[in-house]
Amino acid sequence: MSGSGAAGQDPTGDQDPAPGSPGPGQAPVPGQRNGSGTPGLPGTSGRILLPGLVDLHVHLRDPGQTHKEDFTTGTGAALAGGFTTVLDMPNNATPVTTREVLGRKLDLAGARVVCDTGLYFGSLGDNLSEFEAVQDLVWGLKLYLNTTTGGYLLDPDFLVSVLRAWRDAGARTGHRAVAAGARTACAETGGGHPVLLHAEADVLPTVLRAAGETGQPVHVCHVCCRAELEQIIAARAAGIPVTCGVTPHHLFLSAEDADRLGPHGEVRPALRPRADVDYLWENLAAIDVVESDHAPHTPAEKDQGVFGFPGLETTLPLLLWAERQGMLRREDIVAKCHEAPARILGLGDRGESVVELDEVEFELGDRELVSRAAWTPFAGRAGYGRVRRVSVRGRVVFEDGVVLAEPGEGFVLRPAAPVAGARS
Numbered sequence: 001m002s003g004s005g006a007a008g009q010d011p012t013g014d015q016d017p018a019p020g021s022p023g024p025g026q027a028p029v030p031g032q033r034n035g036s037g038t039p040g041l042p043g044t045s046g047r048i049l050l051p052g053l054v055d056l057h058v059h060l061r062d063p064g065q066t067h068k069e070d071f072t073t074g075t076g077a078a079l080a081g082g083f084t085t086v087l088d089m090p091n092n093a094t095p096v097t098t099r100e101v102l103g104r105k106l107d108l109a110g111a112r113v114v115c116d117t118g119l120y121f122g123s124l125g126d127n128l129s130e131f132e133a134v135q136d137l138v139w140g141l142k143l144y145l146n147t148t149t150g151g152y153l154l155d156p157d158f159l160v161s162v163l164r165a166w167r168d169a170g171a172r173t174g175h176r177a178v179a180a181g182a183r184t185a186c187a188e189t190g191g192g193h194p195v196l197l198h199a200e201a202d203v204l205p206t207v208l209r210a211a212g213e214t215g216q217p218v219h220v221c222h223v224c225c226r227a228e229l230e231q232i233i234a235a236r237a238a239g240i241p242v243t244c245g246v247t248p249h250h251l252f253l254s255a256e257d258a259d260r261l262g263p264h265g266e267v268r269p270a271l272r273p274r275a276d277v278d279y280l281w282e283n284l285a286a287i288d289v290v291e292s293d294h295a296p297h298t299p300a301e302k303d304q305g306v307f308g309f310p311g312l313e314t315t316l317p318l319l320l321w322a323e324r325q326g327m328l329r330r331e332d333i334v335a336k337c338h339e340a341p342a343r344i345l346g347l348g349d350r351g352e353s354v355v356e357l358d359e360v361e362f363e364l365g366d367r368e369l370v371s372r373a374a375w376t377p378f379a380g381r382a383g384y385g386r387v388r389r390v391s392v393r394g395r396v397v398f399e400d401g402v403v404l405a406e407p408g409e410g411f412v413l414r415p416a417a418p419v420a421g422a423r424s
């Protein structure tokens with residue numbers, strides 16, 4: 001499976017075309033500091049220019065739990081954090097497991113989002129007949145094999161039948177062609193939209209076996225420990241179509257922070273011992289994407305120990321700070337937060353986007369967050385790079401802390417109509 005492993009190792013970081021010029025006479029190169037052309041040069045003042053980032057794993061809570069986030073505040077938080085495309089999970093108050101519920105959510109998103117937004121479908125194993133009708137509307141199927149927010153758990157015994165049904169629905173509707181031309185696991189295996197999973201170490205063998213048996217590409221969300229990543233590396237070597245992501249909190253926080261944070265440190269998968277965190281960093285090349293798993297709750301709810309952290313506004317400054325420590329390279333950030341997520345999902349061309357950041361170190365949590373969650377587990381930690389301006393398709397949509405895009409101005413992304421015979 002070269003398509004998955006190679007994503008994290010791509011040394012060029014410039015597979016996508018340059019995102020265009022934000023101003024007259026400028027020709028910024030993504031991942032390079034404007035002016036000098038030297039990426040990640042520490043200790044200098046200036047600007048960082050990046051293509052708009054893609055977060056393939058967020059929970060915007062809309063509809064149903066808009067006291068903690070809605071499509072407008074969540075996608076506004078995305079822009080504030082340098083993300084211009086987000087993909088929203090289906091574990092809403094009413095799980096998105098029917099075409100009808102999905103349709104209502106799409107309508108809401110269309111009226112409210114300020115950045116480009118795509119949706120996923122969900123399943124508890126009892127809605128396979130709905131799969132075909134949603135292939136043109138979503139970018140993947142999300143399954144939960146471990147407990148998380150919303151009591152939304154799939155019996156692992158159903159896994160093979162669910163993966164097979166999703167694969168077949170994609171094939172029947174021609175969605176095998178969506179990934180044509182993209183260097184994705186999908187293109188190589190003939191599967192359609194990926195299946196994304198919350199599957200921790202205990203159930204991961206079942207998942208990897210099922211992916212191998214069905215040929216359906218799977219994306220393992222929020223890999224958090226050595227036991228999981230080792231399994232994924234071995235499965236990939238055996239030709240199983242698997243990609244994976246890591247969250248900033250599993251890279252930048254550990255079990256010690258969980259103790260310090262108390263109920264505010266509750267998240268699933270739980271924060272892990274330092275040895276696991278170190279293993280993730282040492283094997284970052286084997287991890288395809290960084291995904292925020294933005295999971296907002298109010299501070300009062302966090303006092304009760306509910307699971308999840310907001311992450312859209314802290315991911316990029318944490319990664320840029322890590323770059324300055326020599327923990328990863330600028331091109332790794334572009335690969336894992338822009339190229340790979342788009343490639344895994346087959347997002348295609350969404351128009352030019354540019355994120356401009358001031359080169360400055362600052363303390364996270366020292367200013368108001370756009371997210372309605374209004375707190376961060378990273379408060380007090382150092383971040384680098386303040387988002388000054390975000391442009392999408394030639395229009396400034398965020399500047400100096402203010403979301404300028406109107407609700408509904410973001411695109412609700414739907415898979416392109418399959419082209420017969422386009423797959424090569």
Ligand SMILES: [Zn+2]
Pocket residue numbers: 057058059089293295
């Ligand atoms: Zn999640």
